[in-house]
Amino acid sequence: MVYTRPFRVLLILASAAGYPVARAIDGHTGSEPAWRASRGPSFDRRVVDVAEAGDARSESTHGYAGHEASSGVAGGAPYRQARGWMRYALATFDDTEVTVACTFVAPDGVAEGAADESAAGRAVNGPRAYDVVVEDSVVATRTVSASAAAPVVVEIPVPFVLTKGKTNIAVVIRARGGPTPALRQIRTIQDHNEVDHLAVVDSAVTQRLHSFGAP
DSSP: OOOOOOHHHHHHHHHHTTOOHHHHHHSSSSSOOHHHHTOOTTOOTTEEEEEETTOHHHHHHTTOEEEEEEEEEETTEEEEEEEEEEEEEEEOOSSSOEEEEEEEOOGGGSOTTTTOSSGGGOOOSSOEEEEEEETTEEEEEEEEOTTOOSOEEEEEEEOHHHHTTOSEEEEEEEESSSOOOOEEEEEEEOGGGGSOHHHHHHHHHHHHHHHTTOO
16 A cells, blocks of 8 residues: 655654654754755765844844844845944753854955945944853954955864753854954854755654554
8 A cells, every 4th residue: 555644744753653743844843944845966065054244134034133233135135333332142952062163255346435324434444353242251263355256164172061951042243453353154163963854754753654554
């Protein structure tokens, strides 16, 4: 006979098999975020959460706050830049080390003065220095060169003591002596999230079905 597996039955059987279905669907929240739903073949399974800087919806869901910050668009995509700071709340798993990854727009793609609404606060052409602050602790100080001609990706390992036992963390990008680089995206990455949770569910369900004598 042919045994059909509607999604509801799939979830019931997965639960019966002892697999945490909510975590399987999304890895941490029980719902599939838009950035995961649209993932392609190059999707990095280590990524736990993503905030799109300058995007109103993404910033709202990631608890954005900032001081002397503004947003703009470069290359058809939004970004955010600050002379003060910008803060995002990002999801994490509580049991492994976290890496914070930032993607910055190339400096030549950002209009001069975009980080400040006043004419007196116009950005200068030069290196953009900034601090990365996680849970109120400075974890790195970096600089994006003014000569960078392509988006810059920076990965910052976070000491485990700052994130252990936490399922979300506050990440701040803070200016040093001038505007920050223009932030396009900020991500939390954890190596233990490389397993495809939906694939694990399917495997568990398949084994359960076989135990019932299904083909």
